[in-house]
Amino acid sequence: MKGKKLFISAIALFLGFAAVAQEKSEFTPSGKVNGKVFFNYHYDMTDGEDQESSFEIKRAYFGYDYNIAKGLKASITLDVGKNDGGSDYTAYLKKAQLEWKASSAVKVSLGMIGTVQFKEQEKFWGYRYIMKSFNDQYGFGSSADLGIKANFKLNDSFSANAFVINGEGYKKVQDEDGKQRVGASLIYKNKGFIAKAYVDANSGKVAQEDGSEDDVTTSALAFFAGYKFSDKFRLAAEYNKLTNGTKYSRVAEDHDMEGLSVYSTYTFDKKWEVFGRYDYLTSNTLEGETEKWNAKNGNAITAGVQYAPVKNVKMAFNYQGFNFKQEGIDTNSLLYVNLEFKF
Numbered sequence: 615m616k617g618k619k620l621f622i623s624a625i626a627l628f629l630g631f632a633a634v635a636q637e638k639s640e641f642t643p644s645g646k647v648n649g650k651v652f653f654n655y656h657y658d659m660t661d662g663e664d665q666e667s668s669f670e671i672k673r674a675y676f677g678y679d680y681n682i683a684k685g686l687k688a689s690i691t692l693d694v695g696k697n698d699g700g701s702d703y704t705a706y707l708k709k710a711q712l713e714w715k716a717s718s719a720v721k722v723s724l725g726m727i728g729t730v731q732f733k734e735q736e737k738f739w740g741y742r743y744i745m746k747s748f749n750d751q752y753g754f755g756s757s758a759d760l761g762i763k764a765n766f767k768l769n770d771s772f773s774a775n776a777f778v779i780n781g782e783g784y785k786k787v788q789d790e791d792g793k794q795r796v797g798a799s800l801i802y803k804n805k806g807f808i809a810k811a812y813v814d815a816n817s818g819k820v821a822q823e824d825g826s827e828d829d830v831t832t833s834a835l836a837f838f839a840g841y842k843f844s845d846k847f848r849l850a851a852e853y854n855k856l857t858n859g860t861k862y863s864r865v866a867e868d869h870d871m872e873g874l875s876v877y878s879t880y881t882f883d884k885k886w887e888v889f890g891r892y893d894y895l896t897s898n899t900l901e902g903e904t905e906k907w908n909a910k911n912g913n914a915i916t917a918g919v920q921y922a923p924v925k926n927v928k929m930a931f932n933y934q935g936f937n938f939k940q941e942g943i944d945t946n947s948l949l950y951v952n953l954e955f956k957f
Contacts, residue, residue, distance in 0.1 A: 641681075641683055641684040643680065643681055643682055643683070644680070644681050645678060645679060645680040645681070646678070646679050646680075647676075647677070647678050647957075648675075648676075648677045648678070648679065648956070648957065649674070649675060649676045649677065649956065649957050650673075650674070650675040650954065650955070650956045650957075651671060651673070651674045651675075651953075651954070651955055651956075652671065652672045652673040652674070652742075652743040652952070652953075652954055653669075653670070653671050653672075653952070653953040653954075653955075654669070654670050654672060654950055654951060654952045654953065655667070655668070655669050655670075655950070655951045656668060656670070656948050656949065656950045656951070657948065657949045658946075658947075658948050659947040659948065659949065660944055660945070660946050660947050660948070661944050662944060671703075672695060672696075673693065673694070673695045673743075674693075674694040674695070674703075675691055675692065675693055675694070675708065676691070676692045676694070677689065677690060677691035677692070677708075677709065678690055685714060685715040685716070686712070686713070686714055686715075687712075687713045687715075688711070688712050688713075689709055689710075689711050689713065690707075690709060690710045691707075691708040691709035691710075692705050692706065692707065692708060693705070693706045693707075693708035693784070694706075706784060706785055707726055707784065708726070708757075708758050708784055709725075709726050709727070709728060709758055709784075710725045710726040711723045711724060711725040711726060711727045711728070712724055712725055718767070719766060719767040719768075720764065720765070720766055720767075721764070721765045722762070722763070722764045722765075723762070723763050723764075723765075724761070724762040724763075725760070726758060726759070726760055726784055727758065727759065727760075727761060727762070727763055727777075727779070728757065728758050729755065729756060729757060729758060729759055729763075729777070729779065730763065730775050730777065730797075730799055730812070731749050731754070731755035731756075731797075731799075731812055731814070731834065731836060732747045732748070732749040732750055732754075732755060732757075732836070734801060734808060734810050734838060734840075735747045735748065735749065735810075735836075735838050735850070735852055735875075736750070738808065738838075738840045738848065738850050738877075739850070739877050739891070740879060740889075741889060741920070741930070743928065743930075743952055743953070743954035744916070744918070744930055744932060744950065744952045745891070745916055745934070747875075748852060748854055748873060748875035748893055749834075749836065749854055751893070752871070752873065752893075752895055752910070753856075753860075753861040753862060753871075754834055754836070754854050754856050754862055754871070755814075755834060755862045756782075756783035756784060756862060756863070757784070758783070758784040759779040759780055759781065759782065759783055759784055759795075760779060760780045760782075760784075760787075761777060761778050761779030761780060761794065761795075762777065762778055762779075763775055763776065763777035763778075763779075764776055764777070771802055771803055771804050772800065772801070772802055773800075773801045773803075774798065774799065774800050774801065775798060775799055775801075776797070776798040777795075777796070777797055777798070778794050778795070778796050779794060779795050780794060780795070781793070781794060781795030781816040781862070781863060782863050783862070783863055786863065793816060793817050793818060794816070795814050795815065795816035796814065796815060796816070797812065797813055797814025797815065797834075798812075798813065798814075799811060799812035799813070799836075806841055806842035806843065806844075806848075807839075807840070807841050807842075808838075808839070808840050808841075809838065809839045809840075810836070810837070810838040810839075811836070811837055812834070812835070812836040812837075812838075813833065813834070813835050813836075814833060814834050815831055815832070815833040816831070816832055816833075816865075817829045817830060817831045817832070817865070818830060818832065818865035819865075820865055820866070820867050828867075830858050830865050830866075830867045831858060832856070832857060832858040832859035832862075832865045832866075833856075833857045833858070834854070834855070834856050834857075834862060835854070835855045835857075836852065836853070836854045836855075837852065837853045837854075838850065838851075838852040838853075839851060839852075845881065846880060846881045846882075847878070847879070847880050847881070848878065848879050849876075849877075849878045850876070850877055850878070851874070851875065851876045851877075852874070852875050853872070853873075853874055854872065854873055854874075854875075855870070855871070855872040856870065856871045856872070857870050858870070859871075860907075860908070868898070868900060868901070869897070869898070869900070869907055870897060870898045871895070871896070871897045871908060872895075872896060872897075873893065873894050873895040873896060874893070874894045875891065875892070875893045875894075876891070876892050877889070877890065877891035877892070878890055878891075884922070885921055885922050885923060886919070886920070886921055886922075887919070887920050888917075888918070888919045888920075889916075889917070889918060889919075889920065889930075889932075890915075890916065890917040890918075891914075891915070891916040891917070892913070892914070892915055893913065893914035893915075893916075894912075894913055894914075895908075895910065895911055895912060895913075895914075896908075896911050896939075897911055905940065906939075906940075909938070909940050909943065910938070911938070911939045911940065912936055912937050912938040912939045912940075913936070913937045914934070914935065914936045914937075915933070915934075915935050915936075916932060916933070916934050916935075917932060917933055918930050918931055918932025918933060918950070919931055919932070926955060926956040926957065927953075927954070927955045927956075928953070928954045928955075929951065929952065929953045929954075930950070930951070930952045931949075931950070931951055932949075932950050932952065933947075933948070933949055933950075934946070934947075934948045934949075934950060935947045935948070
């Protein structure tokens with residue numbers, strides 16, 4: 615029944631796109647190239663590290679947006695970065711989506727789409743070139759995936775979105791089970807205040823001791839609130855929980871993670887600002903064990919100063935430290951100089 619409903623929805627969406635394509639207007643198609651690069655130099659003060667310092671390009675994004683017709687836009691973005699196989703610069707398809715603005719209150723996107731789990735958090739945090747937002751940093755979700763999503767403007771303050779995606783992220787194809795991740799979020803904005811609630815769920819096969827396989831549902835939950843007190847000061851906090859998973863794409867029965875992130879920025883003028891962030895990550899203890907299952911549990915502190923000399927160029931000097939809870943793992947302690955430039 616669920617698959618039938620999704621198929622009917624897909625047909626309805628196709629007919630909607632067809633109607634847009636047939637509209638006659640004086641609209642002139644147009645396109646734009648865009649790009650963004652994250653560069654850094656860091657010095658590692660962690661005990662026992664062989665590589666004390668290094669220059670890196672962590673990410674390079676190259677994209678193109680094309681306005682096909684009124685209310686219809688195509689976008690493609692390549693993400694160049696390190697992959698799990700060890701190659702330092704591999705190009706991934708980060709975005710390949712068709713976006714349809716059905717009305718002033720409804721917008722639909724399909725293809726390789728940007729996800730909504732931490733979009734508002736990442737924007738409010740404002741320093742993606744230095745560090746990912748909490749969900750992305752610790753594996754609670756992916757920034758893009760194959761699927762479809764719809765955004766709804768409910769009124770001047772409330773908006774919502776819903777989606778169906780593969781659930782594997784943009785670097786992998788659909789798993790053998792063929793189960794999709796389904797979720798939604800509700801967002802409230804009023805003057806300088808923003809609040810968000812997000813939930814998703816996905817199921818997968820998990821092997822049992824008797825050799826059989828059971829369906830286990832993994833789910834993610836997120837709450838976020840932020841406030842801009844003025845043009846100079848902003849403060850935000852978020853809580854995140856992942857149930858039955860060691861990562862958003864790895865179903866693991868009874869393995870739970872949760873955490874808290876608090877971050878703030880004070881802007882002196884258009885070019886200078888200082889920022890700070892505190893992350894706390896923890897997990898549950900499995901039955902029969904004495905230690906929590908996740909060896910990466912701990913506290914992270916990031917603090918620094920940013921300088922933006924001209925439009926589309928930002929640089930920051932900052933400290934990044936992570937204190938692991940598990941004995942035998944040294945505290946990470948690094949100094950960074952980060953740079954972002956866009957075109």
